[in-house]
Amino acid sequence: MDHDGDSRTQINLQSKRVRLARDMRRSQILDAAQALFVARGWDAVTIADVLAEAGISKGGFYHHFSAKEDLLDALVERFTERAMDGTAGAREAEGDALARFNTFVDASNRWRAEHGPELRFFLDVMLQPGNETQFARINAASAEVTLPVLRGLIEEGACSGRFDVPDAGLVAETILALGHGRRAALRAAVKATDAGDLDAAALTLEARMAGEARLIDRLLGLPPGSVVLSEAGKHREMLAAIAAPCGDRRPRAPKPTRTPKPGSERRPPC
Amino acid sequence: MDHDGDSRTQINLQSKRVRLARDMRRSQILDAAQALFVARGWDAVTIADVLAEAGISKGGFYHHFSAKEDLLDALVERFTERAMDGTAGAREAEGDALARFNTFVDASNRWRAEHGPELRFFLDVMLQPGNETQFARINAASAEVTLPVLRGLIEEGACSGRFDVPDAGLVAETILALGHGRRAALRAAVKATDAGDLDAAALTLEARMAGEARLIDRLLGLPPGSVVLSEAGKHREMLAAIAAPCGDRRPRAPKPTRTPKPGSERRPPC
DNA sequence: TCATACCGACCAACCGTCGGTTTTTAAGGT
């Protein structure tokens, strides 16, 4: 590398930044990055943006993360780690297979309700165009954790004769896939809730969940009404929890992909 | 950037490149891009790569496509356009709802078998890390086309009393989601086939398809064995069609994400 | 005093633009 070699000799004079413990800085950077991804999306957020938001230099950042991608991995890991704790206790519930199944569903629903804002991030942001990569990873990580649990539950029910299932793995996978499609419905519901139409949104969601429950009944070989995905009115409060926690609306990033405007302004007034 | 600033005055002397009709060049570029994406993945392919592969200049490229993203859109459009023609005829089949359903499934299976190489592209490439964006688009476009058809078929069967279905849309969505999960299985099967273990791969696939069929039976409220996803041995020949058409193995792009090696070589010897 | 958190100037590479050139097509004049 042969460039002007003497400009580097200038001495750093304004290092007023504090020195933090490793995990502190990491999570601080993670928080900053997550906030930015929420507002703008993966591609539209540059490393420089994260640097500014976190208040750290480039060198500092690359001391903790090896690449922009690494940021995503860490984000996913943090999320799934937290999510696992939420539903881990439901594994050793009591009762027969069906009761345990319903308990598990209820636990994950409850966890979802309690983590509204965070969920909104992975619900709202991941689905906006340009974030498919993150979404896929989150999804894969999530499935990797929940699929074995679900399959275990179903297999157990099949062994005890409570369920009538030809292939537990396939059924578990299908149920999970069902939830995958639900995201779109949830997204629409959140949107409607934001627009003030909570009742209609809750009703629609409730209908979908009821439909799903009946499908799962069939998949498990149970009479209709066995599986209960939600008590009445449960989704209303869940929607309320997920819906925008602050009064301010998001900036509505109008640039899902890379900005092709090199003119002067690069970012809309947030 | 201070390099020789007057180099522009040199006159282009070697314009030996032929001039092609609009659609010709477009599809030529598309072919080149597709081949590269197959080999390396979305992020690892630069515009310059496509330029070189297609034998066209940057200006020429941007005369036909507005951005790299546009390339993907065009690719998706071209694919779905071709795919639609393949199964369009199956819509007006004869017989009762179940027979029509089976015909539809059979038609799409047949189409899949006939377009092995192309399918392999969307199967093999889209699933490699870093291609989630394309995969999501392909998937969305595909669903947008096939979901209404499937739902129509199911609704019709529900009206005629042939099917027992609470929510046709939900069931259609679930069946489609089933196919989504199947991709992973197919991928594994293709891999096994490449490794020479065609029999085992076909057997595994056959088992999965049988399981799926029984699930769909339940979803549609039919007795077991009604839905037929494949005649015996059908998957063997399909696998054979999909499996690598050429004897040479792909370069196995070792850099799914951006290459952080600025040393000297940027691309491994292909 | 030694590891490590941290800094910021720098670099290569990339995408997309721009002024310009060449070829084709269309129009008009004779």
Add this chain to the structure above:
DNA sequence: ACCTTAAAAACCGACGGTTGGTCGGTATGA
């Protein structure tokens, strides 16, 4: 018919500005 002229479209490749990532070096807590 033929030539001339003009507009349109295909095509070129050097350049600008931005981005992700590197590197030598500094500061600080244990």
